[in-house]
Amino acid sequence: MRRGIISVVVLALLASLSLYRSSSLQDWLMARLSKAAMSQHWEEEQALQALVCGSASPLGVDPGRAQACIAIVTPEHLFIFDTGAGSVQRLMQSRLPLDRINGVFFTHYHSDHIAALGDLNLNSWVNGRPAPLQVYGPAGINTVVAGFNMAYQLDRGYRTAHHGEDFLPAAAGLLQAHEIDMGIVWSDAKLVIRAIKVDHSPISPAMAYRIDYAGRSIVISGDTVVTEDLFTAAQDVDLLFHDALSRDVLNVMIDAAAHVGRERIAQIMSDVIDYHADASQLEARSAAANIQQLVFYHMVPTPANPLLSIMFKRDLNGKTILAEDNMVFTLPVESREIIQR
Ligand SMILES: [Zn+2]
Ligand SMILES: [Zn+2]
Secondary structure (H helix, E strand, O other): OHHHHHHHHHHHHHHHOOHHHOHHHHHHHHHHHHHHHHOOOOOOOOEEEEEEEEOEOOOOOOOOOOEOEEEEEOOOOEEEEOOOOOHHHHHHHOOOOHHHOOEEEOOOOOHHHHOOHHHHHHHHHHOOOOOOEEEEEOOOHHHHHHHHHHHOHHHHHHHHHHHOOOOOOHHHHOEEEEEOOOEEEEEOOOEEEEEEEOOEOOEOOOEEEEEEEOOEEEEEOOOOOOOHHHHHHOOOOOEEEEEEEOHHHHHHHHHHHHHOOOHHHHHHHHHHHHHOOEHHHHHHHHHHOOOOEEEEEEEEOOOOOHHHHHHHOOOOOOOOEEOOOOOEEEEEOOOOOOEEO
């Protein structure tokens, strides 16, 4: 990482001196930068880790944020929970070892949670994933997966024809669907994933997930209002990623939209209020469930500027974290510590 930063600083210095107009210097710099970039890799830790690969909601635009995505990483596992638009760029930036991906879990099938599934499938296949990508979700998963497989059928054929069957085996380029119900949905000797019923009405079913690994635990809410089921299942967990809606911000925006005659926008913003969690309720519920760290993600609206972030935090206690893309939370085994970078 440090070598990469030094290279960028050197590049900026040379650019400012206009020395980069020399072709040989360009080649030298490009070689250094390429080697630095290609030698970077995800740093394995004896820990349960979460990468925020998408912190935005569909309401509001922030080029620095992808839509809903959390990656869960251990030395033996890699799972992706939701694949919102732009999220695969975050996974690539973070140098996650996509070739060893165990699977994707969907919370529900709103487009802001599934849009990048094709990108994830392609990138993990090209990186060397040896078998079809396993995709898990509630009822509806067979339709979603069949649709992606059909839409990318031609692309898979092009890739295999171009690179060869040995390099990109056609059979490994497919998605494989698994319809799941509430309860334990994946486990091995070290890691357990449970699906939890949540309330995103009228969208049903919708799931949250709890991940337990070596005594550490994380819950990912997906989209839901505040529900008893989630906080019961999240009792005593280390880390909770919860979707969050700021009524204060939305009320101002709804009034503004109505004031300038944008009735459709005002209507859409009014409609989202009843199927996301009111941010002002989440800290008390998390404290009652003895949750060590609450993190807001999928924020409605997306805090695309500092004013929105300040308004989002208006009634919070100062400990809750507003997720940003590429944040990493590390929960070392045999510890209660949560390290955020
Ligand atoms: Zn949704
Ligand atoms: Zn959503």
